[in-house]
Amino acid sequence: MHTIYTGQLVGVARLIDTDETRNAIAELERAQAALADTIANELGIRHDSTNYDIDEEIGSGFAPTYRGQPVPDEIRDLDSGSDWVENPVEVSAPDAKTVTGTLYIAPGNRHSRIFAIPSAMKPEQSPADLPPNHMRTWVQVGTMNADGRIVALNPSVSSYRDDLEGQIAGTHMDAQWQAPAEAV
Numbered sequence: 718m719h720t721i722y723t724g725q726l727v728g729v730a731r732l733i734d735t736d737e738t739r740n741a742i743a744e745l746e747r748a749q750a751a752l753a754d755t756i757a758n759e760l761g762i763r764h765d766s767t768n769y770d771i772d773e774e775i776g777s778g779f780a781p782t783y784r785g786q787p788v789p790d791e792i793r794d795l796d797s798g799s800d801w802v803e804n805p806v807e808v809s810a811p812d813a814k815t816v817t818g819t820l821y822i823a824p825g826n827r828h829s830r831i832f833a834i835p836s837a838m839k840p841e842q843s844p845a846d847l848p849p850n851h852m853r854t855w856v857q858v859g860t861m862n863a864d865g866r867i868v869a870l871n872p873s874v875s876s877y878r879d880d881l882e883g884q885i886a887g888t889h890m891d892a893q894w895q896a897p898a899e900a901v
Contacts, residue, residue, distance in 0.1 A: 723774075723775070727774075731773075745775055750766075750777065758857070759857075760789040760791060762779050762780065779801075780808065780810060782811070783810050784808070784813055785895070786873065788872070790872075811897040812898045816895070817837060817891075817892075818833060818836050818891075818893075819834040819838050820890050821844040821855075822884055827862075828862060829860070831861060831881060832844070832856065833855070833857075833871075833873075835896075837891055844889055856896075858894075859871060865882060866882065
C-alpha cells in the first residue's frame with residue numbers, strides 16, 4: 718500500500734488541475750473550516766481563515782478573542798513558534814474585561830457542557846432555577862466526559878480546571894474570567 722496524506726493529495730490534485738480536483742479541494746477547505754469553527758467555539762477562541770498554503774497543506778488560522786488570552790493547551794504545541802504563543806499580549810484582539818459570575822456543569826448525554834454565566838447565583842439558587850431566556854447570556858467554555866474528565870476548556874477559565882474536574886453534572890461555582898470587553 719502507498720499512503721498519501723491529505724496535504725500531499727491536495728498537492729497532486731493541484732497538479733492535475735481539473736474542475737473536479739478544484740471542486741474537491743474546495744470541499745476539503747470547507748470541511749476543515751467547519752471543523753476549525755467548531756474547535757474555536759469549543760476552546761473560546763477565534764477561527765480567522767482556512768486555506769491551502771504553499772506547503773501543500775490546508776491550514777486554519779486561530780486567534781485570541783481578547784488581548785492577552787493564552788493559547789489553549791489543546792493547540793499550543795501545534796504551532797509553538799506563532800506570535801500568539803510567543804507574546805499573547807501583543808496579538809491584535811479586543812481588550813479584556815473581568816467578568817464575575819458562575820461556572821455551571823450542565824447535564825448532557827455522553828458529555829456535559831461547562832457554561833460561564835455572567836451573573837452570580839444567590840444563596841440556595843441553581844442555574845437550573847433561572848428562566849430559559851436567561852440562557853442567552855451563557856457561554857459554553859468547556860466539555861466534560863461522563864467520567865468527569867475535562868475534554869476541552871476555554872483558557873479564560875483554565876484556573877478552575879482542578880475545581881471542575883471530577884465534578885458531577887449540575888455542579889456550579891462562583892468564578893471570575895476574562896472576556897472581550899465589547900461582549901460583556
